[in-house]
Amino acid sequence: MSDINSNIPEGELTSKWTKYKSSVPLVNPSNKRTIEVIIVGSGLAGASAAATLAEMGYKVKCFCFQDSPRRAHSIAAQGGINAAKNYQNDGDSVYRLFYDTIKGGDYRAREANVHRLAEVSANIIDQCVAQGVPLAREYGGLLDNRSFGGTQVQRTFYAAGQTGQQLLLGAYSALERQIGMGKVEMYTRHEMLEVVKIDGKARGIIARNLITGEIERHFGHAVVLGTGGYGNVFYLSTNAMGSNVTAAWKAHKQGAYFANPCYTQIHPTCIPVSGDHQSKLTLMSESLRNDGRIWVPKKKDDNRKASEIPEDERDYYLERRYPAFGNLVPRDVASRAAKERCDAGYGVGASKLAVYLDFKANTERYGRIEAAKAGNHNPDKETCMRLGTAVIKEKYGNLFDMYAQITGENPYETPMRIYPAVHYTMGGLWVDYNLMTSVPGLYCTGEANFSDHGANRLGASALMQGLADGYFVLPYTIGAYLSKEISVKAIPTDHPAFVEAEQRAVGILNTLINIKGTKSVDHFHKRLGHIMWEKCGMARNEQGLKEAIEEIRALRAEFWSDVRVPGTADELNTELEKAGRVADFIELGELMCIDALNRNESCGGHFREEYQTEEGEALRDDVNYAYVAAWEFKEGVNFELHKEELKFENIKVAQRSYK
């Protein structure tokens, strides 16, 4: 069935990576000094790869659109990072992390990649601690862990609610060290606009200096994209305002297949939308589900305050439906369950599109433990709540503050109102086992690729994958390619391929400026987001997807004839930057709907209403859809499907159950 080769090494699953590492061709140190690698993106996947490749001796250029590499959106990850350390002695192992990830991904990920991820997970923690990343510790001085969704072990390492920040600052400091040594040339406030291909291989990029508007040509023996996910196609998401698909999409248009674009993760615990003015949504970390219980009133359209609803009139629907995992079911399951309750009329808050996340029971429980530690074995309720609040504050203080800031409500006193929101994209550029796209010499790491999470990512696995790719996988696998490139001299950037790529980029910029239409870029972005959320969001169906495709095509035509981009292309012009990104989102949105329409099954984050069990769970079709859908871009915004069959040799494929 496959018509693309994933280059998975032969041999036993558990020894593939070890054997690969010991037999992969090497590049000798003197040759490394003349080999140039371009890294686009400075998040966990980009910064870790840039630092590591420079440490190994390669000449590295790294690009980011922000004013500093430290600002990449990995910084906002809150809850934690998984690793199969088994520090808690609760039965964790490489195999169990591998198994949980494959199952969590609803059996739509590649076994070999996921096993490798689980194998290197422990090294990541060691590396980060060595860099001085201050992960949370217990009084004995050892590292602390907490639970995340979709698992029954405690394997998540964390730094309060700021784990992404601390890990990224670790990678950033390693990167800055190399910059200071002159081994990485850093280009901040630069946006990649084209991939340059020579004789079929990626040989460089065209980038725009966002301050001056200058278009620059950069040569590299290989190009790595660590440019993050495309959740902003929905306009409202938990992504940063600048997160975009442009680098990946330009690569796609140059021949890199785009895999499983319809797999989007809708995160169950986000602050609900409050009005039309809203520009972004804010996540409340999954770690809160460790200590928070999710509920709605048992009565429809119950307008009482949460505190006025007695215990026996509350429906803890996750605990009711999924007794084994309870509030810690995976994200896709929790999100759909929230939507189901709200759609059925049990939602809370002014919009009725919210459920409660309540910390009261656990606050009291913690308070009781604290009181006992202080010798008080019969504390009153007030004492329990006071002592317990201090514990909750230490664990989640920054998240509670953020919630209070945004909603104007005090979450220590009333339960949080939460609702699902777009958070992560499992789809991305197709890559083989080496993390190379279908364009030779063009690599893709982190959220930007599709490789490890199948149809649903488990919490605390994005940080793990970004750093695994950048620190421990790509630096080895890229050697397999570069070892054959040692005789290639740096190609001068007046080569016709650079000239032509630059003309493509400049042509688009000029077109956008010269449309001089009547509507702002945001106007189109909001309309695209609305179509995507309504028809390609938490639930999709054939009719809606077909309508969405037509609507997006019409929107694309309107965009290219009526968008208004003020200013010029030779200055700092944020509207021009946004316009280019939204143009690419519109094309991607269409492909996401095409992919969702093609996949006549439900799996993970992709829920087709036509395909569900009687209990409303996702119903897969393993006979016809156990494949990666890898789309090839064709002239005139058309797409051709290629299939990579998924073979499960080590895990028995079953219906996912968290009951």
Added chain:
Amino acid sequence: MSTGNMNLTLKVWRQKNNKTKGALVDYKLADISPDMSFLEMFDVLNEQLINKGEEPVVFDHDCREGICGMCSMFINGRPHGPKDLVTTCQLHMRSFKDGDTIVVEPWRAAAFPVVKDLTVDRSAFDRVIAAGGFISVNTGNAQDANNLPIPKMQADAAFEAAACIGCGACVATCKNASAMLFVSAKISQLALLPQGQPERYRRVQSMVAQMDAEGFGNCTNTGACEAECPKGISLENIARMNRDFASAKFISEETV
């Protein structure tokens, strides 16, 4: 859905680029919702400007959840506005009143030149980190993380220093445009951890030297930086940095 009813006058710094002079320009805004964030209020302003055929106000922002450190507005004379422990993006309009006049300027510091409107160049911070804000450990073969127990209090203190988001509010609010709080936070994080000891005295010297080379001012202990830091980074860090710097100069054999 909340419909807004606040009317505001904004005085916003407009400056084409670093070669031209800037000025405050007045804008009227109507129907602003108290639930909007400060930046969403700016989104409304920009949409209006674009619809009128004018150029929108350029300002730095990205995550809009208070962690990336990119947003940087000087609001009514205070970095990140009137509320304590909050970044511009997490400031909401409910902190203002109907009829208010709000003055919005960029960070002001010689080491942070204005790029355009409210956007400044903070690359000096990156160069200070590149001068020594790291532990020199290459990827691969680190020992097991639990082989190095670190007392919780020490780890927590390192984390508190490491919570700095590098926004530059400390520099913007300081009358000397000193970067001591930012620099000392990184120095403290690493000085508090056993992993940071081998390079401790080398690090403080190189980072301070780079800080001076970038043109940041000196510290005169006014404490404005701590008062305005959206992440509550403590002045104790500066004291620690000064102690380490003195030790490095007078005790350590290793000078940079």
